[in-house]
Amino acid sequence: MRSDWIIEAKNLKKYYGNFCAVGGISFDIAAGETFAILGENGAGKSTTMRMIACRSPISEGNLTVNGYTVGADDRKIRSVLGVVPQENNLDPDLNVLENLIVYSRYFRIPYEAALERSRKLLDFIRLSEKAKAKVDSLSGGMKRRLVIARALIHEPSILLLDEPTTGLDPNVRQEIWEKIDDLRSERKITVVLSTHYMDEAEKLSGRLIVLANGKIAATGHPAELIRSRVGKFALEVREAKGVPLANVDHSITAVSRGSLHIYFGENTDELAKLMPQYGSRPMILRPSNLEDVFLGVIAS
Ligand SMILES: Nc1ncnc2c1ncn2[C@@H]1O[C@H](COP(=O)(O)OP(=O)(O)OP(=O)(O)O)[C@@H](O)[C@H]1O
Ligand SMILES: [Mg+2]
Structure with a gap:
């Protein structure tokens, strides 16, 4: 106290x-x-x-x-x-x-x-x-x-x-x-x-x-929530409707929202390995943010 x-x-x-x-x-x-x-x-x-x-x-x-x-x-x-x-x-x-x-x-x-x-x-x-x-x-x-x-x-x-x-x-x-x-x-x-x-x-x-x-x-704290809830980095793929989410091991969390697929993880190399299967679809590898936490919390 x-x-x-x-x-x-x-x-x-x-x-x-x-x-x-x-x-x-x-x-x-x-x-x-x-x-x-x-x-x-x-x-x-x-x-x-x-x-x-x-x-x-x-x-x-x-x-x-x-x-x-x-x-x-x-x-x-x-x-x-x-x-x-x-x-x-x-x-x-x-x-x-x-x-x-x-x-x-x-x-x-x-x-x-x-x-x-x-x-x-x-x-x-x-x-x-x-x-x-x-x-x-x-x-x-x-x-x-x-x-x-x-x-x-x-x-x-x-x-x-x-x-x-x-x-x-x-x-x-x-x-x-x-x-x-x-x-x-x-x-x-x-x-x-x-x-x-x-x-x-x-x-x-x-x-x-x-x-x-x-x-x-x-x-x-925002940083703490990001670390504990979603992991440091996010791979975000757009226009992925109809594509199944990739099979990932326990170090990565996969989320699908409409035509958006997001993968969260601690390691950018691991996330980058998922990119080829999406071909030329628009995608971005970026640091996770509070919005990711928020959407996860609201969706759960
Ligand atoms: N005076 C009131 N009488 C009846 N219901 C109310 C009243 N004020 C708020 N509510 C209801 O209580 C809930 C919470 O409302 P509140 O205004 O606290 O939300 P909020 O998080 O501030 O939303 P926003 O982001 O839209 O401002 C809502 O379902 C709202 O309809
Ligand atoms: Mg309000």
């Missing part, structure tokens, strides 16, 4: 009526860690994040944040949490700066301090020039950055990001990842993010859980 756990969930459950959206999950997150919750649509990521944020009551189990119990000490928890919900919920009637100032009132931050923090945050997310712009005139990436800035207005020690970069173009995603990295390294903020992008989880997170139908299907 580590003493620096900042979020502890034990047998956490959420029912919507009779429907079980989160079915008894347990995990711990350490202070200063970046922790990812992965899963397909409907896996229970947002429900879990909303329970941590005290925005959706837990049905069963135990959940503590910073030593406080969710359901009993919600005000205290909210004061240390910054929350970026899946949908941008900015106020369209207010300009960029006003969105930050008005939000700061929930935390009773005096106006002068709120103004100073807002200006610094706009600088941090490089939106100072848009301070007076209406929210509707911002691009998708700018709105997302503004919601992140808003979540930081009360200087939280934990930041919850529900799909921070979904729907954004690769450059903007990269930029948001850099900001998240800065928050972790410079301000030592604990970051909990949900995503269905494997590259995002691999780039940002120390540890992660994969949710499938409200249960934890896998947990660990």
Whole structure:
């Protein structure tokens, strides 16, 4: 048992009526860690994040944040949490700066301090020039950055990001990842993010859980999961419909998905030996990645 756990969930459950959206999950997150919750649509990521944020009551189990119990000490928890919900919920009637100032009132931050923090945050997310712009005139990436800035207005020690970069173009995603990295390294903020992008989880997170139908299907460090679940390398063959999977010994795992065949192994020479039987079909020998783990977990 580590003493620096900042979020502890034990047998956490959420029912919507009779429907079980989160079915008894347990995990711990350490202070200063970046922790990812992965899963397909409907896996229970947002429900879990909303329970941590005290925005959706837990049905069963135990959940503590910073030593406080969710359901009993919600005000205290909210004061240390910054929350970026899946949908941008900015106020369209207010300009960029006003969105930050008005939000700061929930935390009773005096106006002068709120103004100073807002200006610094706009600088941090490089939106100072848009301070007076209406929210509707911002691009998708700018709105997302503004919601992140808003979540930081009360200087939280934990930041919850529900799909921070979904729907954004690769450059903007990269930029948001850099900001998240800065928050972790410079301000030592604990970051909990949900995503269905494997590259995002691999780039940002120390540890992660994969949710499938409200249960934890896998947990660990990305590199560790890749090593233990799929092996170091993958031979991927496309347009292989109708071709039987090759007979392989126990050192190689063979998987077929539609017209795709994938072989996982520790040794590139062994995998390369399988290539001739596919003739001129498109194929690639590459390092395994988290996506391979994810597809395996979801399929199993
Ligand atoms: N308010 C609600 N009432 C009833 N069912 C809900 C509610 N919110 C979520 N659900 C259901 O709970 C399950 C988990 O939903 P959740 O939003 O947590 O998934 P998610 O992993 O965040 O998915 P996505 O990647 O699409 O955001 C889904 O089946 C969803 O339909
Ligand atoms: Mg969601």
